[in-house]
Amino acid sequence: MITVILEDMSEYVESAPELTSLRPASQVMRLDRMGASFPTRLSFMRTLLRELHTNAWAIETHDQALDADGFGHIVITARGPQTTYSLVAFSHALDPEQRTDRVIANAWDATFTLFDGVPTPDDIERLRHVVPLQEAGRCSATELTLSRANKSVRLFAHVIDALSSGQQPDAAFVQSVGYLMRTTAVYGNGKFGIADREKYADRSELAAPFQAELLTVYLIRHVTHLLVEHVARMKDPEAFVPLSDDMKRFLGIGNSTGLGMAPFMHSHPILVHNWVNARETARARVLALEVATPETVTAFRRIFARARQMVSEWTVEDAIQMARIEQLRSELTALEPYISDNTTLFSASPWRALCQYVEDNYSLETQELVSALILEPHGDLIDDLAAHMSATHAGKLNPKQRVGECRQMIEQVYGWALETPLNTPDAEAQFWYVSEEKREPRLGERAEEDGAEKEMPLHVIRDVQNFYADLANAPDAQLLAEVLMRHPEHRHIARRIQIVAAYPYAEIRDNLVGRQMRAIDLLRFKLAFFGASKFDPKSDRWTRITMYQGAPLPHELARSDSDDWAFAVAPSAPN
Numbered sequence: 001m002i003t004v005i006l007e008d009m010s011e012y013v014e015s016a017p018e019l020t021s022l023r024p025a026s027q028v029m030r031l032d033r034m035g036a037s038f039p040t041r042l043s044f045m046r047t048l049l050r051e052l053h054t055n056a057w058a059i060e061t062h063d064q065a066l067d068a069d070g071f072g073h074i075v076i077t078a079r080g081p082q083t084t085y086s087l088v089a090f091s092h093a094l095d096p097e098q099r100t101d102r103v104i105a106n107a108w109d110a111t112f113t114l115f116d117g118v119p120t121p122d123d124i125e126r127l128r129h130v131v132p133l134q135e136a137g138r139c140s141a142t143e144l145t146l147s148r149a150n151k152s153v154r155l156f157a158h159v160i161d162a163l164s165s166g167q168q169p170d171a172a173f174v175q176s177v178g179y180l181m182r183t184t185a186v187y188g189n190g191k192f193g194i195a196d197r198e199k200y201a202d203r204s205e206l207a208a209p210f211q212a213e214l215l216t217v218y219l220i221r222h223v224t225h226l227l228v229e230h231v232a233r234m235k236d237p238e239a240f241v242p243l244s245d246d247m248k249r250f251l252g253i254g255n256s257t258g259l260g261m262a263p264f265m266h267s268h269p270i271l272v273h274n275w276v277n278a279r280e281t282a283r284a285r286v287l288a289l290e291v292a293t294p295e296t297v298t299a300f301r302r303i304f305a306r307a308r309q310m311v312s313e314w315t316v317e318d319a320i321q322m323a324r325i326e327q328l329r330s331e332l333t334a335l336e337p338y339i340s341d342n343t344t345l346f347s348a349s350p351w352r353a354l355c356q357y358v359e360d361n362y363s364l365e366t367q368e369l370v371s372a373l374i375l376e377p378h379g380d381l382i383d384d385l386a387a388h389m390s391a392t393h394a395g396k397l398n399p400k401q402r403v404g405e406c407r408q409m410i411e412q413v414y415g416w417a418l419e420t421p422l423n424t425p426d427a428e429a430q431f432w433y434v435s436e437e438k439r440e441p442r443l444g445e446r447a448e449e450d451g452a453e454k455e456m457p458l459h460v461i462r463d464v465q466n467f468y469a470d471l472a473n474a475p476d477a478q479l480l481a482e483v484l485m486r487h488p489e490h491r492h493i494a495r496r497i498q499i500v501a502a503y504p505y506a507e508i509r510d511n512l513v514g515r516q517m518r519a520i521d522l523l524r525f526k527l528a529f530f531g532a533s534k535f536d537p538k539s540d541r542w543t544r545i546t547m548y549q550g551a552p553l554p555h556e557l558a559r560s561d562s563d564d565w566a567f568a569v570a571p572s573a574p575n
Helices: 010-014 044-054 121-136 153-164 171-177 211-235 245-250 269-287 294-313 319-340 350-361 364-373 376-388 403-413 460-471 480-486 488-502 519-530
Strands: 058-066 072-079 084-091 110-116 143-151 179-187 252-257 430-434 441-445 533-537 543-547
Touching: 044 211, 044 376, 044 519, 058 211, 072 121, 072 211, 084 121, 084 211, 110 121, 110 211, 121 143, 143 211, 153 171, 153 179, 153 211, 171 245, 179 211, 211 252, 211 543, 269 350, 269 376, 269 488, 294 319, 294 364, 294 376, 319 350, 319 364, 319 533, 350 364, 403 460, 403 480, 403 488, 460 488, 480 488, 519 533, 519 543
Parallel strands: 179 252
Antiparallel strands: 058 072, 072 084, 084 110, 110 143, 143 179, 252 543, 430 441, 533 543
């Protein structure tokens, strides 16, 4: 049995990427910087829409059966060169008392599945019975994702009233919300009977991370536009006007995300490394440019101005995040003369000089925003990196490693963990566990709540220190396998140490159970890689976001500028 668990990892170590010219993990993988992340052109939403543009995907309404109040179903097909996917959407009448963003809800305004192919009427009838049940139902391998969403009730009603009376909705109201619906979950990879990722991972359009899930969200956005226009048209067919493309483009899909997403970064170390490595490699490529062309400078100044406008529109209730936004606004204003000065961006190594100037003078929010912005004009240089952000393996343990080598590896890779003091109330104030009710990760207070004996293995610092202490009693030449036979509780951390030695961005270099740990930093980090924006923390444990805000509409995907939608700003009020 031990030989099954202790598998060789050398093939992965040998293929690990070189990181000598990139920002070190000790800088990048700290919670405070992770919690200042912004989406980039390598984010997964951008990757998906570039695929839809490049390969001329066609998105069409295949079937629509809605009553006057918008209840029924819609089927949207996305047809590519070789495959077709269909979003099957069901719109429901929902008692207001049942409407909640919490994952424990069991009824929603709308439920969805991404179907592999084009559903027959029999398929739609079958899905009508199982998809609205979500977790309580059981789908099949023809369904790739499962999702649900609730309306932003006041904005949805306002848009209906405006369009049915021949007017566009109020621009300020649209800006303040930013979406007609918000999802409360988008499930993939085999949950509740849907298809495992292995079924479609070799399809080029879905090979990058979370492409099936994000195609689902993009099509849900289109459904919300169709739905609100249908109800408005039925309310007054003669006065009705369609929603303007500017309004549709700005209206993304909202999302509420909590602790369920946070432990993902710990449990998928090589995948997370690949994300960060691609982003940091892209940054390094741009910084290595010795000169900037007039075209890239013009494009950068334009995206910088748009980002400033977006930040000026970004307002949240959370006091900590709002203070950061206000500081970001001030710092972008202070940075603008540097951006406008031709002696800076047209000097030698301009992007490296810019990032160094920002790092020397401004906050983490500004540093990470500028690092995202300098990538925008350089798609030809960096977009190929998006193909390297998946992970085909999880890493295996090498039991043939010698104890002395393992000990040295810990000192080099986890020296920060060895130096972190534990055994104080603040150092171990929290613990991660899985709730029995919904099988979702949660955070507990160690001194106040029961259940620490069922703690998830996110206390990396303690595990490293305990493993290192037990290694001290073993001779350097002894095989690691012999130590792990005596101490099988260390197998998981031994494997992790070997992974992180080969993939440095795989580990978060902070205490994930300390009192100062804010889970919101983990959420923002992951969501930025998805491409989310307008982070709106509702506590330090959950946030609202907006997805696909500013993204091209289905009929605009063929346009040459279809990838130019980052950092969307609110549409102007009609004259």
